[in-house]
Amino acid sequence: MTQRKKQPQITRAALLDAAGEHFARAGYAGTSLGSVVTRAALTKGALFHHFPDKRSLAQAWIDERLASAVTALWLAPLEQADSLDALRNLCRLRFSELAPGDATSTLSALAAELTPADDLLSACLAQIHDAWRAAIAGLLERGKAAGQIHRSIKPAAEAAFFVALIAGVTVTAKAAAHADTRRACLSSLEDYLETLRSQSA
Amino acid sequence: MTQRKKQPQITRAALLDAAGEHFARAGYAGTSLGSVVTRAALTKGALFHHFPDKRSLAQAWIDERLASAVTALWLAPLEQADSLDALRNLCRLRFSELAPGDATSTLSALAAELTPADDLLSACLAQIHDAWRAAIAGLLERGKAAGQIHRSIKPAAEAAFFVALIAGVTVTAKAAAHADTRRACLSSLEDYLETLRSQSA
DNA sequence: GCGCGCATACCTTGCGGTCGGTATTCTCCC
DNA sequence: GGGAGAATACCGACCGCAAGGTATGCGCGC
Numbered sequence: 223m224t225q226r227k228k229q230p231q232i233t234r235a236a237l238l239d240a241a242g243e244h245f246a247r248a249g250y251a252g253t254s255l256g257s258v259v260t261r262a263a264l265t266k267g268a269l270f271h272h273f274p275d276k277r278s279l280a281q282a283w284i285d286e287r288l289a290s291a292v293t294a295l296w297l298a299p300l301e302q303a304d305s306l307d308a309l310r311n312l313c314r315l316r317f318s319e320l321a322p323g324d325a326t327s328t329l330s331a332l333a334a335e336l337t338p339a340d341d342l343l344s345a346c347l348a349q350i351h352d353a354w355r356a357a358i359a360g361l362l363e364r365g366k367a368a369g370q371i372h373r374s375i376k377p378a379a380e381a382a383f384f385v386a387l388i389a390g391v392t393v394t395a396k397a398a399a400h401a402d403t404r405r406a407c408l409s410s411l412e413d414y415l416e417t418l419r420s421q422s423a
Numbered sequence: 424m425t426q427r428k429k430q431p432q433i434t435r436a437a438l439l440d441a442a443g444e445h446f447a448r449a450g451y452a453g454t455s456l457g458s459v460v461t462r463a464a465l466t467k468g469a470l471f472h473h474f475p476d477k478r479s480l481a482q483a484w485i486d487e488r489l490a491s492a493v494t495a496l497w498l499a500p501l502e503q504a505d506s507l508d509a510l511r512n513l514c515r516l517r518f519s520e521l522a523p524g525d526a527t528s529t530l531s532a533l534a535a536e537l538t539p540a541d542d543l544l545s546a547c548l549a550q551i552h553d554a555w556r557a558a559i560a561g562l563l564e565r566g567k568a569a570g571q572i573h574r575s576i577k578p579a580a581e582a583a584f585f586v587a588l589i590a591g592v593t594v595t596a597k598a599a600a601h602a603d604t605r606r607a608c609l610s611s612l613e614d615y616l617e618t619l620r621s622q623s624a
Numbered sequence: 625g626c627g628c629g630c631a632t633a634c635c636t637t638g639c640g641g642t643c644g645g646t647a648t649t650c651t652c653c654c
Numbered sequence: 655g656g657g658a659g660a661a662t663a664c665c666g667a668c669c670g671c672a673a674g675g676t677a678t679g680c681g682c683g684c
Contacts, residue, residue, distance in 0.1 A: 230663060249536050251452035255640060266641080267665045276640065322539060330594050334535035335450050338523060338598035351595050355604075376611075382596070382604045383611035387584070390591025393531050394552050395583070397539035403556075403583045410577075410584035417618045431629065456674065467675080468631050477674065 234272045236262040238283050246323040249335045250280055250343070277343065284332070284346045291325035292350050297357040304364035306371065306415050313388075313415075317408045320392060327392040334393065355381040362418070372420045380418065387411060435473045437463040439484050447524040450536045451481055451544070478544065485533070485547045492526035493551050498558040505565035507572065507616050514589075514616075518609045521593060528593040535594065556582040563619070573621045581619065588612060 240262035244253040255276055259269050273279040299312050320326065329350060336344040358381035365371035387407070395403035441463035445454040456477055460470050474480040500513050521527065530551060537545040559582035566572035588608070596604035 233663080247538060249450070249452060251450060252536075254638075256638075265665050267643095268663075270641070271662090271664060330591075331535040333597065334532040334594045335453070337448060338600075344598065348598060348601075376607075379607035379611045382607040383588070383615075386591035386595045386608050387588045388591065389594045390531075390587030390589065393535045393590045393594060394587045396534065397545065397549060400549075406577075406580035406583040407587050410580045413576075414584070414615055414618070417615070434629080455672075457672075466631050469629075471675070472628095472630060 230272075233264065233268055237264065237269055237272060237279070238287055241279050241283050242287055242328075243323075245280065245283065245332065246328040249331060251335065255279075277341065280343055281346055284343065284350075288325060288329060288332075289346075289350050289353075292329060292354060295325055296354055300357055300361050303361055304368050304370070306365060306419055309358075309361060310412055310415055313408060313411060316388075317391075317404055320404060321398075322396055326388065327396065330389040330392045333389070351385060355385050357381075358384050365418075370420055371418050375418050431473075434465065434469055438465065438470055438473060438480070439488055442480050442484050443488055443529075444524075446481065446484065446533065447529040450532060452536065456480075478542065481544055482547055485544065485551075489526060489530060489533075490547075490551050490554075493530060493555060496526055497555055501558055501562050504562055505569045505571070507566060507620055510559075510562060511613055511616050514609060514612060517589075518592075518605055521605055522599075523597055527589065528597070531590040531593045534590070552586060556586050558582075559585050566619075571621055572619050576619050 237258065240258045241253065243261065244258055255266065255269060258279075259265055262268075269279070273282060295316060296312070300308060303309070316326065329347065333344065333347045333351070336347065338344045338348075355378070359377040362371055362375065362377035362380055366373065366375070366377070391404055391407045394400075395407065438459065441459045442454065444462060445459055456467065456470060459480075460466055463469075470480070474483060496517060497513070501509060504510070517527065530548065534545065534548045534552070537548065539545045539549075556579070560578040563572055563576065563578035563581055567574065567576070567578070592605055592608045595601075596608065
């Protein structure tokens with residue numbers, strides 16, 4: 223246990239946590255730094271000691287928290303998988319957890335809010351989307367190699383389709399009242415995944 | 424031509440137009456009323472004469488402009504249609520026009536930004552999504568009646584799936600650099616639509 | 625002249641961001 | 655090893671400004 227001096231990491235972490243909660247709830251523009259430091263039980267001085275400005279705070283949170291959360295939710299579980307069943311089961315699991323404020327929904331919400339090309343935040347978000355697509359495409363590639371997935375399908379295109387659909391569900395069926403809409407999407411998604419299966423499987 | 428006295432409608436319309444441009448570009452929280460009146464070459468006085476507050480301005484724009492734009496883009500062209508080909512062709516057309524700031528993208532962006540249940544704006548957006556889903560479901564119902572669409576498909580579920588996908592594309596492939604991602608989604612979408620077709624067709 | 629439609633000026637609040645100060649810890653030298 | 659000094663980690667008051675919103679005035683058609 224190399225106990226450091228005063229662990230500035232925990233202050234920084236508290237700020238990132240508080241910022242994340244507000245970003246998830248109110249978006250980037252809707253989040254005020256005052257509310258962040260209040261939530262973290264800290265002060266502006268601490269915030270601007272660790273981050274030069276609001277944008278840097280958001281970037282740090284996206285890179286260090288949101289990205290790893292998406293990885294844990296969607297990339298890591300499929301790292302070695304090559305079956306459509308694994309993908310379907312993961313979708314069922316994730317859909318059952320979908321709620322406003324979770325990592326999947328927040329990724330979509332921030333990507334929708336931030337205007338492209340004008341700043342680097344959207345680039346960070348696009349990077350997460352790219353990694354997500356790559357993970358799905360990888361699974362489909364392996365599934366093709368294993369003969370479970372039809373030869374004619376194009377993994378990159380299907381992965382883009384898949385990721386867009388998940389993002390769209392979080393946007394169009396956001397409210398709690400749309401739980402049946404989410405279920406409908408999941409049902410159709412499962413049917414769609416079956417169409418990727420090789421006939422010989 | 425019943426020319427009214429001074430046509431307050433055109434001032435109101437100018438304000439709605441200006442507000443819409445900013446909502447599309449910066450979202451709700453990112454839009455300032457000052458920039459709206461500047462864009463419309465008017466003043467705060469005019470704005471608050473026609474709308475009691477910012478939220479009402481946004482609601483009016485959503486109800487009067489965004490809703491009708493979505494209707495013109497996605498509902499009206501399919502009003503009588505019953506074929507998958509009509510839907511596919513419309514998708515091709517709309518995908519070719521997709522760009523940040525258009526009605527489809529703005530609907531998704533606002534729906535993603537606005538937190539559900541806390542205000543009536545998200546209810547207005549949900550209403551648009553509902554109408555959109557209903558239009559797609561109607562087409563699928565008619566297609567089933569016409570025997571072109573497979574009997575086992577559930578129109579409501581497929582419609583939710585479809586609308587979520589379009590929204591997701593506008594979010595995950597927003598930047599101009601992702602034109603190929605949009606094309607990939609369109610390609611997979613067309614393949615997916617084909618799976619709805621009745622074998623006997 | 626009276627009310628509608630809008631402009632001007634202004635108010636309050638809260639925003640992102642700055643700055644000097646202070647306590648604590650690390651570093652270096654003897 | 656221990657003390658001086660630099661660097662770190664954080665506080666809290668403060669600033670300029672732009673935000674949403676208001677109060678009042680003015681022109682013009684009826």
